[in-house]
Amino acid sequence: MSSTADDAVISVRGLRMSYGSHEVLTGVDLDVHPGEVVCLLGPNGAGKTTTIEVLEGFRLPSDGQVRVLGEDPATAGDAWRARVGVVLQSWRDHARWTPRALLTSLGGYFAPYSTPERARPYDVDELLVTVGLGEHADRRIGTLSGGQRRRLDVAVGIIGRPELLFLDEPTAGFDPQARRDFHDLVHRLSDLEGTTILLTTHDLAEAEKLADRILILDDGRIVADGSAEELTRQVAGTSEVRWARGRERFVHPTDDVVGFVRRLFEQEGDALTDLEVRKASLEDTYLAMVQRSQPDAPSTARLQEVTW
C-alpha cells in the first residue's frame, strides 16, 4: 500500500509500556490505513492486548506517540469514542438483560453521533440477525452459551457503526459455522462500510483469510509487517518437496520447486514414489519469525533437510 503515516487511522511511534519493572512493549511502531483489516499476531504475553488497550485509550503508555483517528486516545472525548468499536477478550456483564435490551440501550449512546454518511446506531433487529442472535434476542444474557455470548460481544462492538473496530481474539470459543459467519461479517464491514479493523488472533488460518496485512509482535516490538504472502516470501525455503524411494522417505526445503523436482526425476527415475510439494504456510512463517527474534528459543520442528 502506498499510503503514508499522514493518512493513517492509527499511527504509533516508539510505544513503550511497562507493568512495574516488567517492560512489555519496548518500542512499537505501526500504521494502519483507512479500510485496512490488520491482524496482530504474537505469542502469549507478547503484549497484543496491552497494545490494543493503549490504542483504545483504556491504558496509558509509559512512553511514545499514539494517534488514533487523529487524536491521542488518552485524552480523546466522547465524539471520538463514538467512532471506535471495541470487542474485548472477555466481557461478563448484564446477565439479567436480554441482547435486544442491551443493544437498544447501548445504541442510544451513539444516536447523537449519527451523521448523514454514517447512520448511528445500527438497527437492533438487523444487527441481531447479522450476528446470528435473531432467535435469542429476548433471552436473558446469563443463559446464552459461550459462543452466543461472544456473538453478542461482537454486536456490542459494532452497534455504533464504528469507523475503526478493535477485535481482541473475537472468535475464541466459536464453532466452525459461527467462525465462518464472523469472517463474512468482517468482510462485509470492511467492504461495504469501509470499517478499518485491527484484530488479534491465535488462529493463523483466520489471519490469512481476513487480513490485508499481518503484524507480528514479539519481544516488545513489531518484528514483521506485510501480507501473508509477503511474509512467507521473506522466510527462506518457502516450499517443501517430499518423496519416497522404496521404504525411505525424504524431505527437502527449496525455493525452486520446478528445478528441484526436475533434477529429482532425472536422478531417481522410476524409483521415485509419493511425490508431494507443500508450500510454506503462514504457520511455518510465523514460527520462523518468532524464533528469529528469539534465537535462544528451542527450535521449532523444521523437517530434516536431505542433501543429495
Ligand SMILES: Nc1ncnc2c1ncn2[C@@H]1O[C@H](COP(=O)(O)OP(=O)(O)OP(=O)(O)O)[C@@H](O)[C@H]1O
Ligand atoms: N494489568 C497488568 N499488570 C501486570 N502485568 C500485566 C498486566 N496486564 C498484562 N500484563 C503482563 O503483560 C504481558 C503482556 O500481556 P498481554 O495481555 O498484553 O499479552 P497478549 O499478547 O495479549 O497475550 P495473550 O496472547 O496471552 O492474550 C504479560 O506478561 C502479562 O502478564
